[in-house]
Amino acid sequence: MKFVIVGKNIDVTQGLKTAVEDKIGKLEKYFNPDTEVHVTLSVEKERQKIEVTIPVKGSIIRSEQVSNDMYVSIDLVEEIIERQLKKYKNKLIDQHQSAGCFRQEFIDKDYMDEEEIKIIRSKKFDIKPMYPEDACIQMELLGHNFFVFCNAETDQVNVVYKRKGNTYGLIEPEV
Numbered sequence: 001m002k003f004v005i006v007g008k009n010i011d012v013t014q015g016l017k018t019a020v021e022d023k024i025g026k027l028e029k030y031f032n033p034d035t036e037v038h039v040t041l042s043v044e045k046e047r048q049k050i051e052v053t054i055p056v057k058g059s060i061i062r063s064e065q066v067s068n069d070m071y072v073s074i075d076l077v078e079e080i081i082e083r084q085l086k087k088y089k090n091k092l093i094d095q096h097q098s099a100g101c102f103r104q105e106f107i108d109k110d111y112m113d114e115e116e117i118k119i120i121r122s123k124k125f126d127i128k129p130m131y132p133e134d135a136c137i138q139m140e141l142l143g144h145n146f147f148v149f150c151n152a153e154t155d156q157v158n159v160v161y162k163r164k165g166n167t168y169g170l171i172e173p174e175v
Helices: 014-030 070-095 104-108 132-142
Strands: 002-008 036-044 047-056 059-067 146-151 157-163 167-171
Touching: 002 014, 014 036, 014 070, 047 070, 059 070, 132 146, 132 157
Parallel strands: 002 036
Antiparallel strands: 036 047, 047 059, 146 157, 157 167
């Protein structure tokens, strides 16, 4: 793999470069040797962020992770990309696409889809028209972190959700 490592508001030290190449280099078993990996390390206040982009034929495998320690971010991003690769590989096989930049061993090996989506419970409930503020109160009473309701003002299905810092968000469909 060929690494292109760039720093924004941070000097890319030899230690950081080595950590990136060692950790993300573990993914080398999936790719051909000439595959380029674009890595951007950046710092904003206390946030240590890594963005990894791997262009593959017809698609891009990308992840970004943020923590208060760059080495932790590097560890996290490698795990996410490996998971994405296994999903992408299944997609390649399902669609009989060309897998030009991947090693044949990776294509031939079967991976269990650890994160296969399974709906294990279905729930039906009556949606009563209410205002978003009332929906937030109802959500709090139920102890949930989101609540689906019919907006009394627009007559559309909306969702309120709890955000960090005890604030709330509202999701509305575009008309």
